[in-house]
Amino acid sequence: MRTVRALVRHEVRMLGSLVLWVARRSHGTGGGRAFGYARGQGAMTFGLAFVCLVETLTMSVLLRDVPVAHGIVLFLDVYTMVFVVALHAAHVVRPHVLEPGALRIRRAVHVDLRIPLERIASVRRESRTVHERAEGELDVAVGAQTSLLLELTEPVDHLTFLGRRREVRLVRFHADDADAVVRAVTRARSARSPLPGQPA
Structure with a gap:
């Protein structure tokens, strides 16, 4: 039952992201600085959506004499196209956010991890593909x-897609402008840390 609820919540959030994207709005960025991570994915996403469109037209021709099968396949094909575009929208409207006191790391509707700045030991660039x-x-x-590596002083809880809790001490994530993230997080941490000899 929990899995079903997670899947329904996922679909609702995806479709909600599509609405926000069309309205040119973002999610959860009020009062913070946003850092995108979806640059370069648009062409691939719309290329995939175009392939789905071609498949939809092809299947419509092939199944034109089988109304029931045609209706089912048409629904699935159209939903697949909507899903593909909604996935891209979710990446765009849910960026990483540097909030007052925390860094929020996200990926579409699948990951949303808030890390208090005082638990960040270091942040640096590190490009990995494996x-x-x-x-x-x-x-x-x-x-x-x-493109970024975040080391923590103590674990934070990460809630997985299906609701399982994991403790993490090290986080790797991607941002379009990794250097800007490093500078911003470093400044934010420094602003929260008192100089030696000064009261906290």
Whole structure:
């Protein structure tokens, strides 16, 4: 039952992201600085949507004499096209956000991890295209790529897609402008840390 609820919630959020994208609005960025991670994916996404469109037209011709099958396949094909575009929309309207006191790392509607700034030990650029699953590590890859490495002073809880909790101490993620993320997070951490000899 929990899996069904997770899937329904996922679909609702995806379609909601599509609405936000059409309205040129973003999700959860109020009061913070947003960092995108979907640059370069648009062409591939719409290329895939075009392939789905061609398949839809082809199947419509092939199944024109079988109304029931035609209706079912048409529905599935149209929904697939909507899903593909909604996935791209979710990446665009749900960027990473540097909030007052926390860094929020996201990937579409699948990952939303808020990390308090005081738990960030270091942040640096690190480009990777191969990620092996390891205990205590979270890879938030986009197009199989990560460009930033975040090390934590203590674990934070990550809630998986199906609602399972994992403790993570190291997070790899991607941003279009990785250097800007490093600078912004470093400045935000410095602003929260008192100078030696000054009261906290």
